[in-house]
Structure formats: structure tokens, C-alpha cells
Amino acid sequence: MADATEYLDHDEWEVALDILVELGDAYASESAYWDLLAEAARLLWLSRTERWCHWRRAEVARGLIRVDLQLVEPGVLGARRTPIPGEGHSRPLWDIGDVTAAGHPDLYVARIWVESQPDLLPGGRGVVRLAPLSPQRWQRLSAGYVITMHEQKPVAGIATVIETVFPVIKGHDGG
Known part of the structure; x- marks a missing residue:
């Protein structure tokens, strides 16, 4: 200071x-x-x-969710053809392991902020922060958990959770 x-x-x-x-x-x-x-x-x-x-x-x-995101190579079906803008403008869908009543993956929206670089190139890898639209659904994630990013039906990227920090909700902290 x-x-x-x-x-x-x-x-x-x-x-x-x-x-x-x-x-x-x-x-x-x-x-x-x-x-x-x-x-x-x-x-x-x-x-x-x-x-x-x-x-x-x-x-x-x-809450904070940081992941190591590896985008699929540009030639693969479902891959990005343009960079992911670094400042939270991209809002892809994520498979965090939930399934619908019909047995299909239940996908959730989360914005992306790319750390330490202006954007993430197609096929690239980097640490990103996620801002889920419904963060309460993501609170079971912890370091090491693997999730997938989707922009079309095929997987567009695979992410490994590095860090999660969720706020304590009053009345839910045991006190």
C-alpha cells in the first residue's frame, strides 16, 4: 500500500x-x-x-472459477475458427456433469475472461475465469474436475478446474 x-x-x-x-x-x-x-x-x-x-x-x-482450457484443434468438427475474446464477451455452453431427465448433458452458460493474454487462439490453451449464469449449479466443482465447452454439438474445448472460491451464503454455513 x-x-x-x-x-x-x-x-x-x-x-x-x-x-x-x-x-x-x-x-x-x-x-x-x-x-x-x-x-x-x-x-x-x-x-x-x-x-x-x-x-x-x-x-x-x-464466486471464482478458474480453469485451464484447451481448445480443440481448428481442423476438428466443432472447433472455433476465431479467437475467444479475452474480456468476458464469449458465452459458450459448458457440460459440468449434470444430465437432463432424458439422459442428455445439461449444459450451462458461462462467460469467459482469458487471463494473461488478450484472447485465446483457436486450438490454444490458457487459464480462463468463468462467470456462470447460474453459479449455484457450479458450486460442487473443485480443483481437478474436468468440464467441457460447447459452441456446437461437438466439444469445442476441455477444461480442468484449477481453483474455485464461492461466497458463503448466510444460513448455509452451519451457523
Whole structure:
């Protein structure tokens, strides 16, 4: 925190904000923290940082799911032909192991944020964060669990869960 203050003293607003974002990523932080950082990013015209702060705020409220995603090779049926945009715009379907009454896979929507790169190329591999439309259905997932991504009937990618953190729902924590 002292580093951020030092940069603020020298009017290095963007660097100070980057330090505060890194601190929020490294330690548990509350929704209000991410709201403040998102507003600061907006005022500094840092749209990607602002979107990241909104994403992180949603993770605080709904949960964190990080996976190692391997997309199928471009020549395979069902493969992507274009990169997955990195900032949460793609909303593919996911098979997390549930089945319908008819015995078919029950697929769920989750947005994707690609970590450490602007997008994920067809056939590529990378760590991504998932923001499920219905996060309560995903809470049984844990590290090592394998799920599949679908954009058509064939599998478009295979993901191994790296990390999950779900908020404790009051009245459901044993207390």
C-alpha cells in the first residue's frame, strides 16, 4: 500500500491503480473495493482495467472459477475458427456433469475472461475465469474436475478446474 501512496504523491495515477488492483487480486477484497477501483479506472479512461474491476466485483458476489482450457484443434468438427475474446464477451455452453431427465448433458452458460493474454487462439490453451449464469449449479466443482465447452454439438474445448472460491451464503454455513 505504501508503494501506491508513493506513486500517488508523484501523480502516477495509473501505476498506483495497477498496484491496488494487484493487491485486490492477491488478497480477499469486498465488492466496495472493486467498485472504488472501477470508478477510478473510469475516471482515468482505463476501460480494460474498469471492466476487470467489474469482473472481480462479480466474482466476490458470485464466486471464482478458474480453469485451464484447451481448445480443440481448428481442423476438428466443432472447433472455433476465431479467437475467444479475452474480456468476458464469449458465452459458450459448458457440460459440468449434470444430465437432463432424458439422459442428455445439461449444459450451462458461462462467460469467459482469458487471463494473461488478450484472447485465446483457436486450438490454444490458457487459464480462463468463468462467470456462470447460474453459479449455484457450479458450486460442487473443485480443483481437478474436468468440464467441457460447447459452441456446437461437438466439444469445442476441455477444461480442468484449477481453483474455485464461492461466497458463503448466510444460513448455509452451519451457523
